[in-house]
Amino acid sequence: MELDNFLEKFLNELRKNNLFRENIKENTLSFIINDYLGLRNRKVPFKIFSKFKKLFTSSASPLLGGYSNLKEAFSNYLKFLYKKEALIFNTGYSANLGVLSSLKHIDNLVILVDKLAHASIYDGILLSKKPFYRFFHNDVNHLEDLLKKLRKKYKYLYVITESIFSMDGDVAPIKDILELKEKYNFTLHIDEAHAFGIYGKNSLGIFENYKEKIDVITITFGKALGSFGSAVLASERFINFLINTSRSYIYSTHIPDINVLISYLNFLYIRKTPSLKKRLFENIIYFRDTLKKAGFIPLSNTPIQPIFIGEKDIKEVLEKIKKMKVQISLIRSPTVPKGKERLRISLRRDHTKKDIDILIENLIFLLK
Numbered sequence: 460m461e462l463d464n465f466l467e468k469f470l471n472e473l474r475k476n477n478l479f480r481e482n483i484k485e486n487t488l489s490f491i492i493n494d495y496l497g498l499r500n501r502k503v504p505f506k507i508f509s510k511f512k513k514l515f516t517s518s519a520s521p522l523l524g525g526y527s528n529l530k531e532a533f534s535n536y537l538k539f540l541y542k543k544e545a546l547i548f549n550t551g552y553s554a555n556l557g558v559l560s561s562l563k564h565i566d567n568l569v570i571l572v573d574k575l576a577h578a579s580i581y582d583g584i585l586l587s588k589k590p591f592y593r594f595f596h597n598d599v600n601h602l603e604d605l606l607k608k609l610r611k612k613y614k615y616l617y618v619i620t621e622s623i624f625s626m627d628g629d630v631a632p633i634k635d636i637l638e639l640k641e642k643y644n645f646t647l648h649i650d651e652a653h654a655f656g657i658y659g660k661n662s663l664g665i666f667e668n669y670k671e672k673i674d675v676i677t678i679t680f681g682k683a684l685g686s687f688g689s690a691v692l693a694s695e696r697f698i699n700f701l702i703n704t705s706r707s708y709i710y711s712t713h714i715p716d717i718n719v720l721i722s723y724l725n726f727l728y729i730r731k732t733p734s735l736k737k738r739l740f741e742n743i744i745y746f747r748d749t750l751k752k753a754g755f756i757p758l759s760n761t762p763i764q765p766i767f768i769g770e771k772d773i774k775e776v777l778e779k780i781k782k783m784k785v786q787i788s789l790i791r792s793p794t795v796p797k798g799k800e801r802l803r804i805s806l807r808r809d810h811t812k813k814d815i816d817i818l819i820e821n822l823i824f825l826l827k
């Protein structure tokens with residue numbers, strides 16, 4: 460292949476810089492997957508499946524027959540809860556890509572984005588070809604400086620951030636952001652990927668109580684719902700705009716009903732089983748307490764727990780991780796800036812105290 464030499468050199472460069480990535484399989488004691496409520500192995504009575512036809516493919520884009528009655532039913536349920544129109548997308552990645560890239564049709568618009576926002580948000584922004592500004596992570600003063608400057612220059616301001624950040628597990632300062640919204644009048648888009656299903660009286664996300672003031676919300680089914688897929692919640696007008704412009708939505712075979720069915724069933728199950736969330740939050744408290752006793756400082760109150768590796772040699776850390784009895788991930792550049800490499804630990808409802816003890820023992824082996 461003509462590209463062979465180039466590819467070999469490229470991959471060798473990644474290896475040399477400890478940035479080479481591989482697919483990994485989940486092993487028995489995993490702290491890397493995002494199935495926070497431990498639902499991925501939940502058994503669903505087989506007879507439910509026989510009620511549906513075409514369960515394994517929708518065979519078409521949603522605009523050409525791919526939006527089934529089941530999808531409509533789940534959308535309507537989400538609409539009822541959020542008091543916003545709901546549109547199901549294939550994944551959280553394609554939802555963010557679709558929404559943000561559609562902004563290219565709006566003249567005189569500028570995007571403001573948190574520096575640590577997810578790759579799907581940045582990729583959508585790049586496709587929108589709109590000017591964009593990054594505000595320092597969770598820094599409302601910096602956001603306000605930018606808003607002040609840009610309000611005079613642009614007709615439309617679009618601010619996007621995450622509720623729980625995917626790499627650090629910290630939470631956006633929503634009250635301050637909403638105060639700025641009152642003052643500068645922008646469109647606010649929040650990605651609740653890591654909070655949907657876990658937080659809120661109705662399990663709608665950590666900003667459930669502010670949902671009326673948020674214009675666009677992304678949720679995903681691939682994390683707490685133990686399934687696959689996503690949805691965007693927004694006004695009827697905005698959703699119609701997406702149906703007409705969002706290329707990742709229009710030009711792709713839509714998510715199979717099997718994933719929507721499992722998402723819907725698991726969401727109903729979460730809503731009627733408060734003990735799931737309770738157990739998860741007990742695990743978070745136990746992890747934080749045990750971590751403190753081991754001499755580390757816990758940095759997050761959510762299921763996502765970062766532990767910075769500081770000056771430690773990346774290669775050495777990677778080699779040690781491979782030898783460990785638990786699976787954790789080392790997040791490296793370009794996902795996070797160089798020098799900010801951190802272990803990312805994903806806590807689940809179905810971890811036992813013993814699992815967490817083993818994790819902490821391994822963290823001591825790794826970092827002390």
Ligand SMILES: Cc1ncc(COP(=O)(O)O)c(C=O)c1O
Pocket residue numbers: 550551552553555577579621625650652653679680681688689
């Ligand atoms: C904040 C955020 N948004 C969107 C996504 C993408 O969601 P999905 O995995 O459903 O494509 C992720 C996934 O990691 C994420 O962390």
